[in-house]
Amino acid sequence: MLSLAVKAGLALLAMGQQQAAVVDPAWVRVRSSVVRIDAVGQNPGLGVLIDSRGYFLTHKDSTNIRPLMGRYGDNQAVLLTVVAVDDQTQLALLRAENWVSTGQGGVQVAAKTAPGAPLLAVTAVGPVKGEFVSDEKVGQMRPSLRYAPLSEIRLESNVVPIGGALVFDAQGALVGVLGATLSSNNQTSSPGKAVAAQKSTLASADSVELTGKRSQYGPQGMTVAYSLGPAVLDRVVKGFLSPEHKVKHPSVGLFFKASAEPGALIEEVLAGGAASLAGIQPGDIVKEADGQVIHNPVEFAIALFNHNVGDKIVLKIKRQGEESEVSVIVGTQD
């Protein structure tokens, strides 16, 4: 009797899904590049193919499972091994064992996404529609305290575990890997914004499917999520695909904050770092970087981020009332 009732419920569920099953065009483009990393007792992870040699990008949290097995939507399995982990961005590079290249190069990183553009977030329990808000968010990553440009994304659901979700634009380019969500006490609950976001996401496409299951849609809530901005995501992917599989984030070995006057007050200088070798001391105030006036620590962080490892950056330093210029060779965080 119970089994009959369950079967009837499942049949009704399947009927409802079939009626609303209109495949999202973005999903059609990326479905053959996305694998689900299954795990018992915890939320599954996701990986996306980024290179024809069988390299997958995933969130670090998805790599603590053994054996690391990825499954495509058609249940085809692929054994994965961890090649590299970037602690700064919490992203990881996986390699498929016994990979037979089919010429498929995987997805590309989206260069630029316009605010308001519809997105598809592929979560472990199904796709969720979303909207791109901005790629100009200033992020500070804990515990490293490093600056990172962030993209803000709004999702049409607040019930799905979205940590590590892959976000694609309508063309199937990778916009980001969701790494953070805005705390509930900080949720922007502006009714106007929420309604606008719902309208845009509802109008974008009818429905999507992932292995026959869909997440809950509707006005039950919005989730504000963040992923790394396109610049840093591109840097991570290029670093991972380099011969040494290593991401080189620029660093000069400084910790700084707002000062009483325009500039960035140096709080700490890491011993042996590039800034230390250049003679910069705690208490110095960075007034300019490469001729650009630094008004606050955010501007200095962005100026540093925009350099590559090996670049020379000229800083105008104010120390005990006197200004001087020093040249610093940008190094890595190691």
Added chain:
Amino acid sequence: MKDLDKLIEIAFDGDESAQAALMAASSYDQREELQSLVDLKQGLRKLREVPECQLTTERLRSAVLRSAAPRRPQRFPLWYAPLAAAAAFGAFLLLKGNPQQDRPISLNTVASRQPQAKQPVAPSVDRSEDSVAATEPANPIVVPEDQTSNSPVAFRSKSERVPRHRSVSDAEEIKNAVKVANEFGIRAEKTEALVTGGSGGASTKEASMPAAPAGSGLREASLAGAPAMVVVTDTKSPETGAASAKEVSVPRDVVFGG
């Protein structure tokens, strides 16, 4: 069909180890079906937890009526009002008291009169910029340097206090920074000094640190054009499984590493 029956049996009657074993051994579709059955079982359990009063409107109405709070007795009868007014007036006259008590207290008598003097509030943790940090010594009487020995005792008002270079929130930020700095080999005593604001031994850092800067107003001014910031913490949100992020509108005390 037999497979489905087996899945139902394990989902509804089997323990978690049996479910986990089946999860590991079965195909993707079977795992999906098993997961949906487990979800269904949990949903049925939750159904039993619906309060009985919500099952019918009639019961809901009676439950609301039953749960209405009883009328509280009047605590303050009206005939007390004149008596209370008279008592308040008397207390006012008593507190106003002898005007001689308002005379300034000379330093010679400070020791014995100290308990009567207005005590500054004990140092407490206050995140505001102008606050005195918890590490400041508890000095009950602060005498300005330019006062003579027979001048009245004066207390610095909150706005007159010398603004400290670091607030408590600074220390929290720096703790994080120091944690990372330690990974890069920064000395322990130096990090301690950085967090507590103490001397921490002779270090080039302390010697080269500037004097306490002018208050937070200037810093606010220097941050006027700074954009809002998103602080991505290393704690995970249980709902979303992603790290928790907080928006900071004025990144006054946020430390950056780079």
